[in-house]
Amino acid sequence: MPVFEVRGFDAQGKSIKDVFDADSEKALKLQLKRDGIFIEQIVEKGSKVRKKGEIDLSRYFERISIADLSVVTRQLATLIKAGIPLVESISALVDQTSNIKFKNILSDIKNRLNEGSNLADALSHYPDVFSNLYVNMVRAGETSGTLEIVLERIADYTENQAKLRAKITGALTYPVIMLFVAIGIISFLFVAVVPKITRIFEEMKASLPLPTKILIAVSSFVRDYWWLLFLLIGVSIYFVMRYIKSPRGRVRFDTLLLRAPIIGEITRMLAMARFSRTLSTLLRSGVPILQSMDIVKNILNNQILLSALEEARNSIREGESIAIPLKKSGQFPPLVIHMIAVGERSGQLEDMLNNVADTYDYQVEARLNSLTSLLEPIMILSMGAVIFFMVISILLPILQLNEFIK
Secondary structure (H helix, E strand, C coil): CCEEEEEEECCCCCEEEEEEECCCHHHHHHHHHHCCCEEEEEEECCCCECCCCCCCCHHHHCCCCHHHHHHHHHHHHHHHHCCCCHHHHHHHHHHHCCCHHHHHHHHHHHHHHHCCCCHHHHHCCCCCCCCHHHHHHHHHHHHHCCHHHHHHHHHHHHHHHHHHHHHHHHHHHHHHHHHHHHHHHHHHHHHHHHHHHHHHHHHHCCCCCHHHHHHHHHHHHHHHCHHHHHHHHHHHHHHHHHHHHCHHHHHHHHHHHHHCCCHHHHHHHHHHHHHHHHHHHHHHCCCCHHHHHHHHHHHCCCHHHHHHHHHHHHHHHCCCCCHHHHHHHCCCCHHHHHHHHHHHHHCCHHHHHHHHHHHHHHHHHHHHHHHHHHHHHHHHHHHHHHHHHHHHHHHHHHHHHHHHHC
16 A cells, blocks of 8 residues: 655645555555645655655654664553554554654555564564564564564563664763863863974074974964865774774774773673573574574674674584683673573573663663763863963963073
């Protein structure tokens, strides 16, 4: 069934922008006319504008956030738990969702369900929205007849991921703003203020102290060759990113990242939190252990940890427990190994993994707060050191001039 994006006005003059499905555009017009809606524009999904107005590009740039996905997932779980059929539940979500892009996707999923597809296969057509983890959990839920329970677990998982991402973003926002402000102020001083002051010293043709000569040279270079600085920075970033994307460069970068002080520890903690929570959610939803390990591999962005997990998966396939191969890799902290071993012995592996994830989420938040507290005074001191150097470089010639006059 075609899906249409409609813009218009109701009888009270209120603007309407929504998505509808109908057998044809003509049938939709009749339906909207009966509902008292005045059509301004009709756009069929995937087509160009059919009526008045210009092409609306917003639907191509509108993004679907983790929060949007979590809300829709939890609502779907609630509707199914209430006994509402799956297709009707999806239809209700289409009417309720305000995100136009998400409306189109949900409408297409509903159409696929009406054509006989199962939910997991319908979701798999949108990998940018529904991850491999999401699709496999839904598939496990459909197979076991516990779809509503699995959807609730997916909603819990996505909410935890959204909270963790928000914490990281919030912790790093202030230092990044401070860094750009500092760079802007120092650049302004070098380009606009320092040249006017140092020009006086140059006109005097007197012997200048070394700090003043350095200040004049740096200021002149920044003022005359700022474009070269931007070019060098851009080229450097390009080649570094290109090297990192290569297999050899990726391994070296990930190794350095894990070994870096403070940052490496936080990176490992984040990876352990994602690994533990994802594996716990998959196992709790009925996904087999080997398939779960395959999915977990895809969410680890570090090649060193990914290789260790791949070796562990091969050992598990040969009959070993999870804890032993992870311990052999040397990449997983003792806490993770110990909790997994206890969980395997007690039959509560999912709960233990969830506890590990909670522990590392808390530690990451604490470390980020400590790092933020440490970065602020370091940046202030660094900026103060640069300004102090400028002041000293300007004052030294003035002091020398006073001594010469005396």
